[in-house]
Amino acid sequence: MSSAHIRTAHGILIFGQGHPVIRSLRKNTQGPTLHGTQIWQSSYAIMEYLEDHPLPPGTRIMEIGCGWGALGTFCAKRFGADVLLTDADSNVFPYADAHGQLNGVQMRTERQQFEHISAARLSEQQLILGGDICFWPDLARQLQRLIQ
Secondary structure, X not given: OOOOOEEEEOOEEEEOOOOHHHHHHHHHOOOOOOOOOOOOHHHHHHHHHHHHOOOOOOOEEXXXXXXXXXXXXXXXXXXXXXXXXXXXXXXXXXXXXXXXXXXXXXXXXEEOOHHHOOXXXXXXXXXXEOOOOOOOHHHHHHHHHHHO
């Protein structure tokens, strides 16, 4: 795999926009239709927090609005977490899977909108994470209901 257009952040490898894997995904798959087109800075901020507050190995984590899955990848690699990536746009999962493969971790994926995540599904998790997931006013209401 080409090392050009790959950077390291918080101990994980991240594809740049110009990497052949990302270019191939853009060419050969239907691209993300929401905002899952890159890794947002808020994911790095959460990684930094988690570096200072480590998780126990095997923690069951759901990353909501995962996009390219960098936060879940970090948790799986750094803490050996059991990660479920969720997003309303299943077109982001090939990008998340590529990052998992690049970093040698496996994560499950599930298409899920905030308003359809059940209390039972949430109770299976020990930690719910999400970065840069409140970019439309209606999402704030959905997230408030999810948290309640």
